[in-house]
Amino acid sequence: MSRAVPSKHALNIIDRPIARNKLDIPTVSLSAFAYLFSELISYAMDRAASITELEDRLDRVGYDVGCRMLELLSYREKATRRKPEILDMLKHIHSAAWPYMFGKTADDLQQANAADDEYMISDNDLLLGRFISIPKSYSSFVPGSLVAGIVRGMLDSAGFPARVSAHFVEQPSSSKPTTTILIKFDASVMQRQAALDAAKRG
């Protein structure tokens, strides 16, 4: 990308332009990101004592990304109202955040059958995990933990505290497992949602 104007880093951080248009967003090669992610996993593996800790570290990195990403997305969307409804927020993640990050909408958004505070977002071919092969000794490790962290960050800064985790679900039809992000909302969120529903009805 050539820039005729002087570099934007020369300006004070508050004055720097942020691309408003979806087409103006700069890009880097997927390989660059894949290398960075693999180094992150390498580093986290060194420092972590177990798989859970490894996923925890990835989750924390993703959390920071998610908080900031929500701001960027909301700014671009020129949304004037916040989204207090759970379903609205989840739909926003599924149809706006996913294309922003991975270039396509998430494949599925479902509510879990067992509990009504659990929702699942699925992706059949997670872009991040494309270059990752998992050895048997780490078989329960899910690279999607980074994405789970991002989703947790977005939900938290939007006011929906939740426990988010990533899981692999084997698909009979394809050799690649689907990555499912499981979102379990806090009780406070469910109470608020119930109050909103009651207000709408009554």
Next chain:
Amino acid sequence: MPPGPRPVPQLEQINAEIFTLTYGSIVRQLIADFEDLDEVNKQLEKMGYNIGVRLVDELLAKSKQGRCSSFREAAEVVARQALPMFLNVSAAVTNWSADGTECSLVLTDNPLADFVELPDEYRSLRYSNLLPGVIRGGLEMVNMEVDCRFVQDMLKGADCYELRLRLKEHKDEQYPFKGDD
């Protein structure tokens, strides 16, 4: 191989902002893990080195670049092929030293540091230290041992990002086996 302008191969792209945000998050994790900023700098450079070692394979495969005949050419390839190919930024090679073993790579844009402001107490942090590591790792795999560091950093008030690249020595090709075993 004449070092004329070659088309830069197009790789599959991903949003740069998620890349920038993830890098920032990684730096923050490192700062939390190691209290000492010098350690963080070293760790970033080491991570960059590991990336560079693998990145050079992809670079050579995709750009069908032949063997570089000299350090000059290698520096040009880094600035005109590698950086645009992976990070979509272009760099200029300037300030060659008299004996041709040192040069500067000047970048006006750095996607690693896009939304970053460096507070005063982190002045000794080299935020983008991944990049010199990548260059060092990549060039070492093609048998050029170099020393690469940032001398100007826009996060610290300079007007461009300048990397000083210094050739330490050309290493001979190392064969994994000796003689006729």
